Amino acid sequence: MTISRRDFLKGVAGSGVVMAAAVPDVDAKMSKELPPKAVGILYDATLCIGCKSCMVNCKIHNSVPGGALHKEGMVSGVCDALLCRSPEGEEKATDPPYETGGIKGNEGIWDASQDLTGKTLSIIKVYRNGTGEQKDSPVNGHAFFKQQCLHCITPACASVCPAGAFKKDPVNGAVYYEAYRCIGCRYCQIACPFNVPRYEWDSAWPEVRKCQLCRHRFAEGKYSACAEFCPTGATIFGRVEDLRQEAKKRFSMKPGTEYEYPIKTLDSRETSLRKVSRYADRVYGLSEAGGTQNIMLSGVSFELLGFDRDIPHSALPDLTWAYVAKIPWVFAGVFLGGTTIHAITSRMAKHGKDKEEKHD
Amino acid sequence: MIDLTRYLGPKLGSVANRLLDDRHSEHLGIRMDTPFTRILVALILAAAAVAAYRLLLGMGASTNLNDYWPWGLWISFDVLGGVAMAAGGFIVAAMVYILNWKKYKCIVRASILNAFFGYLLAAMSICLDIGRSFVIWHPMVMWQVNSIMFIVAVHVVLYTSTLATESSPMVFEKLGWTGVLRWVNRCMVGIVLFGVLLSLLHQSSLGAVYLIAPSKLSPLWYSKFIPYMFLVSAIMMGLSMVSFETILTGKVFNHVPSLDVLQGLARGVLVIGSFYAAMKIGHLLTGPGVGALVSEGFLGIMWLLEMAIGVLLPLLLLAGKKNRSNPEVLFAANILVIVGVLMNRLNVGVFAVSEYANRAGSDYFPSLMELVLTTGMIAFAILGFKVCAKYLNLFPETDH
Ligand code: SF4
Numbered sequence: 001m002t003i004s005r006r007d008f009l010k011g012v013a014g015s016g017v018v019m020a021a022a023v024p025d026v027d028a029k030m031s032k033e034l035p036p037k038a039v040g041i042l043y044d045a046t047l048c049i050g051c052k053s054c055m056v057n058c059k060i061h062n063s064v065p066g067g068a069l070h071k072e073g074m075v076s077g078v079c080d081a082l083l084c085r086s087p088e089g090e091e092k093a094t095d096p097p098y099e100t101g102g103i104k105g106n107e108g109i110w111d112a113s114q115d116l117t118g119k120t121l122s123i124i125k126v127y128r129n130g131t132g133e134q135k136d137s138p139v140n141g142h143a144f145f146k147q148q149c150l151h152c153i154t155p156a157c158a159s160v161c162p163a164g165a166f167k168k169d170p171v172n173g174a175v176y177y178e179a180y181r182c183i184g185c186r187y188c189q190i191a192c193p194f195n196v197p198r199y200e201w202d203s204a205w206p207e208v209r210k211c212q213l214c215r216h217r218f219a220e221g222k223y224s225a226c227a228e229f230c231p232t233g234a235t236i237f238g239r240v241e242d243l244r245q246e247a248k249k250r251f252s253m254k255p256g257t258e259y260e261y262p263i264k265t266l267d268s269r270e271t272s273l274r275k276v277s278r279y280a281d282r283v284y285g286l287s288e289a290g291g292t293q294n295i296m297l298s299g300v301s302f303e304l305l306g307f308d309r310d311i312p313h314s315a316l317p318d319l320t321w322a323y324v325a326k327i328p329w330v331f332a333g334v335f336l337g338g339t340t341i342h343a344i345t346s347r348m349a350k351h352g353k354d355k356e357e358k359h360d
Numbered sequence: 361m362i363d364l365t366r367y368l369g370p371k372l373g374s375v376a377n378r379l380l381d382d383r384h385s386e387h388l389g390i391r392m393d394t395p396f397t398r399i400l401v402a403l404i405l406a407a408a409a410v411a412a413y414r415l416l417l418g419m420g421a422s423t424n425l426n427d428y429w430p431w432g433l434w435i436s437f438d439v440l441g442g443v444a445m446a447a448g449g450f451i452v453a454a455m456v457y458i459l460n461w462k463k464y465k466c467i468v469r470a471s472i473l474n475a476f477f478g479y480l481l482a483a484m485s486i487c488l489d490i491g492r493s494f495v496i497w498h499p500m501v502m503w504q505v506n507s508i509m510f511i512v513a514v515h516v517v518l519y520t521s522t523l524a525t526e527s528s529p530m531v532f533e534k535l536g537w538t539g540v541l542r543w544v545n546r547c548m549v550g551i552v553l554f555g556v557l558l559s560l561l562h563q564s565s566l567g568a569v570y571l572i573a574p575s576k577l578s579p580l581w582y583s584k585f586i587p588y589m590f591l592v593s594a595i596m597m598g599l600s601m602v603s604f605e606t607i608l609t610g611k612v613f614n615h616v617p618s619l620d621v622l623q624g625l626a627r628g629v630l631v632i633g634s635f636y637a638a639m640k641i642g643h644l645l646t647g648p649g650v651g652a653l654v655s656e657g658f659l660g661i662m663w664l665l666e667m668a669i670g671v672l673l674p675l676l677l678l679a680g681k682k683n684r685s686n687p688e689v690l691f692a693a694n695i696l697v698i699v700g701v702l703m704n705r706l707n708v709g710v711f712a713v714s715e716y717a718n719r720a721g722s723d724y725f726p727s728l729m730e731l732v733l734t735t736g737m738i739a740f741a742i743l744g745f746k747v748c749a750k751y752l753n754l755f756p757e758t759d760h
């Protein structure tokens with residue numbers, strides 16, 4: 001019995017070490033490099049006229065199969081989730097999900113989104129101060145700004161999802177969502193420093209919604225709908241490296257000089273000649289949360305526009321990885337330590353008993 | 361007692377008969393049909409109705425959660441709190457089976473059962489909290505090792521099964537299945553070790569869940585060391601919970617707990633509690649600074665309350681040797697620790713994001729349904745424990 005017990009304990013300690021070794025480590029860590037063909041959006045608030053053409057077209061072009069707002073039927077959605085398979089087959093485009101915005105008389109006839117929601121992937125909001133006369137001035141001025149997923153280089157949302165429902169495309173870097181995986185835990189909402197993912201609270205089979213950079217349109221040779229339908233060049237699409245160059249160039253240009261702003265895409269032939277405004281603050285998205293693929297410029301500082309001041313300038317998944325990387329060691333340590341302690345204390349207990357027996 | 365072989369046939373009937381045989385616990389004097397039990401059953405039924413409503417109509421219809429406040433009462437109280445309350449199970453099991461401190465053997469069954477209910481509570485609540493409850497098993501087949509939530513999910517499943525195995529001898533004993541019983545008992549050390557490992561990881565990973573949100577959590581609670589704070593406070597609470605429950609069962613059932621055991625547990629709370637106090641105060645001084653208690657306004661008060669109730673007061677109470685041999689003082693100190701640590705979990709889970717969420721114009725107070733469900737869960741745990749105390753040999757030492 002003692003021998004078999006010792007063997008058993010050895011087995012326990014051994015299996016602990018084996019399990020520790022089996023935990024995948026190095027390659028599980030998330031990349032902090034820009035993907036090879038990373039694309040993104042540059043939003044220049046000083047060019048934005050608040051027409052919301054980008055929002056309207058975002059909804060329309062994401063309600064088609066593959067789009068971020070498209071939802072398969074409840075029954076097939078549940079089935080796909082239960083069978084762990086991504087939906088296949090031709091499906092019809094759905095109506096763009098309009099929001100009433102709590103406005104009387106609006107029975108879904110027009111879209112009045114007030115915020116990012118489970119039905120709204122991008123939104124133009126307005127900043128206003130004092131008389132509101134001067135565009136892009138923090139005092140007595142007004143400014144437009146855009147909220148949507150920024151497509152982080154090391155996305156926190158993807159790193160925290162227990163079922164891997166959020167993924168980063170290894171080539172173009174778009175962060176997308178596979179509904180059939182999601183369990184609806186909302187950890188992605190906690191994790192995203194920009195509070196982008198939104199939940200379908202009113203649904204019994206909810207999805208998480210956020211901009212996916214119109215990834216479904218890339219195959220057809222198209223690009224993000226908001227950029228394609230922006231008349232002013234405030235939202236333009238392009239390769240991230242080029243967009244960064246462009247943003248830095250604009251940032252350092254002298255206010256009042258003239259510049260040919262490209263429209264729709266960075267390399268577009270269509271341009272509009274405009275006077276350069278004064279840019280405030282910084283190019284947003286170069287280092288926030290470790291860097292993002294969508295970047296922004298603004299005449300009013302981002303803090304005043306309500307962007308969070310405390311977002312770290314490093315990749316967030318590193319914070320949890322420091323903890324996760326210790327787990328294999330805890331495995332090995334507890335099994336080895338525990339068996340040793342048990343062996344020692346058992347022997348001591350037995351010793352004590354033997355002595356007692358002798359004394360009796 | 362009714363002879364069930366008449367209704368269920370000789371085979372099933374005799375199994376049921378043996379399970380329902382409560383002669384060994386007669387001296388505890390547990391009666392089932394009391395007003396208290398009826399209230400518990402009513403609360404459980406109400407919670408079941410809420411659960412059905414929530415599954416049919418979704419999260420928005422049943423809770424006050426929103427996009428800026430995605431986690432609320434269920435996560436902070438039922439899940440974080442329930443799991444912390446369950447820490448007693450692994451600690452006592454380790455003391456008895458690994459360290460061979462045999463004097464605690466008389467409470468090991470009750471502590472493990474208590475832990476089992478704590479985890480059951482957490483598991484059921486998380487199952488209802490996630491929006492797609494029927495695919496809660498997805499993390500098991502879709503591994504994502506970067507996610508703390510994945511690690512938490514794996515642990516809940518493994519540890520709940522471990523606790524069930526650790527409790528199973530009580531059932532096998534009654535059924536007289538000596539073969540299985542011997543086999544489980546032989547593996548007990550390994551099983552307990554596995555349970556200790558899972559608990560260490562699980563308790564700390566519940567804190568680690570929040571590591572990813574430095575810009576959302578108030579600096580009063582966000583810390584690189586939050587996983588370890590969760591672990592240490594859970595151990596402190598686990599010891600208190602076991603002691604509390606031992607005294608309580610002593611009060612309501614006719615059985616006298618051993619003072620020696622209670623004193624031992626109190627010394628444990630004192631040591632671990634002092635360590636926890638040092639961690640928390642150290643974090644306050646090196647991180648946000650004492651000034652944050654004032655500048656964070658309401659949150660500062662919550663921090664102070666949590667520390668005063670859950671740590672400083674009980675430590676003061678337990679510091680005196682005379683106090684430690686007075687079960688009434690121990691009882692009070694235990695309650696303080698339990699309330700304090702539960703407050704900590706609520707603070708981290710609900711209040712710590714309030715400043716962030718308020719800035720975005722959002723607010724949260726649990727809806728009636730959220731409250732009813734949580735109450736029902738607690739009632740379920742109490743009733744379950746009572747039933748087990750009646751029908752299983754929970755306190756083996758009172759046998760003779
Ligand atoms: S902005 Fe938020 S949702 Fe978008 S990729 Fe980054 S972490 Fe994910």
Ligand code: SF4
Binds near residue numbers: 162189
């Ligand atoms: S809600 Fe869905 S997508 Fe978000 S973390 Fe949970 S499982 Fe992943």
Ligand code: SF4
Binds near residue numbers: 049050146226231233
């Ligand atoms: S970004 Fe372009 S499309 Fe959108 S509101 Fe501004 S100007 Fe209009």
